[in-house]
Amino acid sequence: MTVLYGGAFDPPHLGHVAVADAARERFGVDRLVVLVNERPAHRAVHSAAEDRLALARAAFPQDDVRLDPHPRTVELLRAERFEDPVFVVGADQFRSFLAWSDPAEVLERTRLAVATRPGFSREDLEAVLAQLEQPERVLFFEIEPNAAASTDVRACLAAGDPPAGLVPAAVAQIIEDRGLYRP
Numbered sequence: 001m002t003v004l005y006g007g008a009f010d011p012p013h014l015g016h017v018a019v020a021d022a023a024r025e026r027f028g029v030d031r032l033v034v035l036v037n038e039r040p041a042h043r044a045v046h047s048a049a050e051d052r053l054a055l056a057r058a059a060f061p062q063d064d065v066r067l068d069p070h071p072r073t074v075e076l077l078r079a080e081r082f083e084d085p086v087f088v089v090g091a092d093q094f095r096s097f098l099a100w101s102d103p104a105e106v107l108e109r110t111r112l113a114v115a116t117r118p119g120f121s122r123e124d125l126e127a128v129l130a131q132l133e134q135p136e137r138v139l140f141f142e143i144e145p146n147a148a149a150s151t152d153v154r155a156c157l158a159a160g161d162p163p164a165g166l167v168p169a170a171v172a173q174i175i176e177d178r179g180l181y182r183p
Contacts, residue, residue, distance in 0.1 A: 001027060001029065001083065001084045001085075001086060002033055002082040002083050002084065002085045002086070003023055003024070003027050003029050003032045003033065003085075003086050003088060003113070004032070004033050004035060004082065004085055004086065004087045004088065004110070005019070005020055005023060005032050005033070005034050005035065005063075005087075005088040006034075006035035006036075006037055006068060006073065006076070006087070006088075007035075007036070007037060008036070008037050008040045008043060008045050008052065008150070009034075009036050009037075009052050009055060009056045009059070009150075010045045010046050010047055010052055010150050010154075011047070011052070011055045011150060011153055011154075011167060011171055011175060011180070011181070012052075012055050012056050012058075012059035012060070012150075012167065012168075012171055013059075013148035013149065013150060013152075013153050013163075013166050013167050013171075014146055014148045014165075014166060014167060014168065015146040015147070015148040015149065016059060016148075017059055017060070017168060018143050018144060018146045019088060019090060019115045019143055020032055020034070020060055020063065020088075022115060022141060022142075022143040022144075023088045023113060023115070023141070026113070026141040027086060027113070030062070031062060031063050031064055032060070032063045032064070032088070033063070033064045033066065033082070034056055034060045034063045034064065034065040034066070035066055035067075035068035035076065036049065036052050036053045036056045036065065036066070036067050036068060037068050037070075037071070038067050038068060038069045038070075038071075039069070039071050040071060041071035041072050041101070046154060046181060047180050047181065049067055051174075051178060051180055053065065053067050054174055054178075055171050055174055055175070055180075058168065058170035058171045058173075058174055059167070059168050059170070059171050061170070072100070072101040073087065073100060073101070073106055074100070074101050074102045074105050074106050074109070075101075077105075077106060077109040077110055078105075078109070082110070085109070085110040085111070086110065086111045086112075086113050086139070087106075087110045087111070087112055087113065088112075088113045088115065089112060089113070089114055089115070090114070090115050091114055091115060091116045091117065091120045091124075091125060094112065094114045094125060094128060094138075095124050095125070095128060097112070097128055098128060098131055103132070104132075104133055104134075107132065107133070107134045107137045107138070108134070110137075111137045111138070111139060112137065112138045112139065113139045113140075113141060114138060114139065114140050114141070115141060115142075115143045116140055116141070116142050116143070117142065117143050117144065117145045117146075118142070118145060119145065125140070148165075148166045148167070152166065153166045153167055153181070154181045157175065157180070157181035157182060158181060158182065158183055160182075163175065
């Protein structure tokens with residue numbers, strides 16, 4: 001089994017780390033393949049791919065961190081072969097799964113592992129599941145709530161404040177050294 005965890009990681013924060021930790025535990029793997037999306041199709045990024053790759057390597061030092069040149073998940077899964085892949089996403093991302101490029105093919109090529117947290121509306125997730133041809137390919141696992149978000153980290157840094165408590169120390173150091181997310 002190969003557990004994949006993708007994202008823009010702009011920047012990676014403690015919430016991302018919590019999801020990775022929970023996925024490692026849930027699926028009994030020592031290493032994840034962390035995929036830093038070079039050019040996400042669904043959002044603008046605020047720092048260069050090389051910087052986000054360095055930040056992700058600092059956030060996930062025990063994992064296999066790579067740059068993903070494919071704008072969409074389905075393109076990655078078509079281009080690369082992974083052994084029995086499980087693709088980790090957050091519950092918020094799963095809510096928009098039907099808007100992804102070819103969600104049916106994504107589920108043919110990988111299982112989805114959806115990280116949920118207490119208080120997140122299960123009804124929203126069930127509504128998406130009900131519209132899938134292969135709902136059995138979606139696995140849910142719970143994580144502890146973590147309020148960190150990349151938007152908050154960037155806002156904190158733009159205001160000149162340190163991102164203490166929002167990002168791993170190694171990530172904060174790279175942000176400082178490279179002057180990232182500053183006005």
